[in-house]
Amino acid sequence: MITGYQAVGTRGRQLEDGAHTVKINGRYVPVRAEIVRDREFSVHGDRSDLLDWLKALDPAPKIVFVVHGEPQVAASFATDIEQELGYPAVVPHHGEVVSLDVP
Numbered sequence: 856m857i858t859g860y861q862a863v864g865t866r867g868r869q870l871e872d873g874a875h876t877v878k879i880n881g882r883y884v885p886v887r888a889e890i891v892r893d894r895e896f897s898v899h900g901d902r903s904d905l906l907d908w909l910k911a912l913d914p915a916p917k918i919v920f921v922v923h924g925e926p927q928v929a930a931s932f933a934t935d936i937e938q939e940l941g942y943p944a945v946v947p948h949h950g951e952v953v954s955l956d957v958p
Contacts, residue, residue: 856891856892856893857870857871857890857891857892857893858893860924863925866878866879870886870890871890871892873890874886902932902935905932906935906936906939906940909936909940909942910940915940915942916942917942917943918942918943918944918945919933919936919942919943919944919945920944920945920946920947920953921933921936921944921945921946922946922947926946929946930946932944933945933946
């Protein structure tokens with residue numbers, strides 16, 4: 856049974872996508888199990904949990920960097936943060952360097 860988000864390129868995602876073999880320790884191992892996806896359980900907070908957490912921060916963040924999830928989902932969540940909470944939110948690109956002004 857697979858629960859939670861499975862990132863692209865991981866064994867969990869390969870199994871979820873129906874792979875017949877997965878590479879483990881340099882060897883291809885046949886999948887001989889029935890793979891079931893539980894979409895009702897997540898090991899991470901969902902959108903509303905994260906928005907509630909952000910809203911409760913004191914002081915409010917000057918900017919929010921959304922670094923989790925598939926690119927389209929992350930971009931959508933960044934838009935939600937801006938529209939619902941009024942906080943600037945961005946999805947940095949892989950390898951992007953961000954300088955933070957820390958007092």
